Amino acid sequence: MTETTHQHQHGHAHENTGQHWREPARVRDFVRRMDARAQERAPQFELMTRLLGRDSDDAIRVLDLGAGYGAEASAFLRAFPNASAVLVDGSEEMIRVGGERLAEFEGRYRYVHWDFGEGALPADPGGPFDAVISSAAIHHLPGAAQQRLYGEVLASLAPGGAFLNLDLVKPPDDALEARYREIMQSEQAAREEEPPPPSNLERHHSNLEALDHHLGWLRDAGFEHVDCFWKRLGSALFGGYGPGRD
Numbered sequence: 001m002t003e004t005t006h007q008h009q010h011g012h013a014h015e016n017t018g019q020h021w022r023e024p025a026r027v028r029d030f031v032r033r034m035d036a037r038a039q040e041r042a043p044q045f046e047l048m049t050r051l052l053g054r055d056s057d058d059a060i061r062v063l064d065l066g067a068g069y070g071a072e073a074s075a076f077l078r079a080f081p082n083a084s085a086v087l088v089d090g091s092e093e094m095i096r097v098g099g100e101r102l103a104e105f106e107g108r109y110r111y112v113h114w115d116f117g118e119g120a121l122p123a124d125p126g127g128p129f130d131a132v133i134s135s136a137a138i139h140h141l142p143g144a145a146q147q148r149l150y151g152e153v154l155a156s157l158a159p160g161g162a163f164l165n166l167d168l169v170k171p172p173d174d175a176l177e178a179r180y181r182e183i184m185q186s187e188q189a190a191r192e193e194e195p196p197p198p199s200n201l202e203r204h205h206s207n208l209e210a211l212d213h214h215l216g217w218l219r220d221a222g223f224e225h226v227d228c229f230w231k232r233l234g235s236a237l238f239g240g241y242g243p244g245r246d
């Protein structure tokens with residue numbers, strides 16, 4: 001199995017920064033749900049790979065934040081057969097499942113066990129990176145930590161590299177939030193999916209930030225060509241490019 005580096009975060013980890021992903025039962029439930037939705041997620045992951053604007057044989061370096069079992073990193077490793085990836089995650093159980101799921105990419109990826117709950121990247125993660133990607137992870141952090149993380153991401157990019165975050169965003173108002181929730185619940189029912197574990201959905205989503213905030217933070221951090229590239233209800237793919245891109 002590919003080597004995993006363990007790094008310890010200074011300071012203490014907060015309960016609402018994604019700690020619940022350390023519970024094996026929750027990880028199993030998540031993996032089962034995501035497997036059922038693999039076809040639905042594939043177009044967004046493919047769009048992320050295309051937004052890099054790189055040739056498929058380029059030996060790009062990818063950093064995946066909150067990589068989980070490696071769903072989006074796999075899309076990049078497949079689309080760019082010479083690419084390598086560093087997968088950062090705070091959950092040992094996710095990393096364990098990732099070791100099984102990523103077997104076909106052996107030698108091209110490495111996990112770093114690290115908690116970025118305070119907005120800090122691991123020391124020397126192995127950049128500079130042509131792409132920093134993330135899916136459904138950064139929303140666990142409080143806004144100030146998300147902002148700090150965006151600054152660190154920019155510093156880790158190779159010239160013109162891209163940061164692409166596919167994540168949950170806060171709907172613009174309560175009426176839309178209720179409408180989005182209704183639609184998602186009826187879609188879950190149509191898929192015959194059980195409702196998510198009740199324990200901490202509210203806490204889990206308590207840090208959601210509006211898309212406009214994210215775009216502003218990215219511009220303030222110094223990203224260029226900042227945009228929302230795709231959006232459906234409360235999910236959005238947004239990001240920007242580091243200086244040095246035409």
Ligand SMILES: C[S@@+](CC[C@H](N)C(=O)[O-])C[C@H]1O[C@@H](n2cnc3c(N)ncnc32)[C@H](O)[C@@H]1O
Nearest residue numbers: 017018021066067068090091115116117135137
């Ligand atoms: C909803 S899962 C998404 C996994 C994967 N990106 C995907 O889309 O399939 C969230 C992941 O982010 C990780 N995560 C959440 N907060 C984190 C933190 N503060 N530090 C490191 N990883 C974190 C969790 O361990 C989990 O693997």
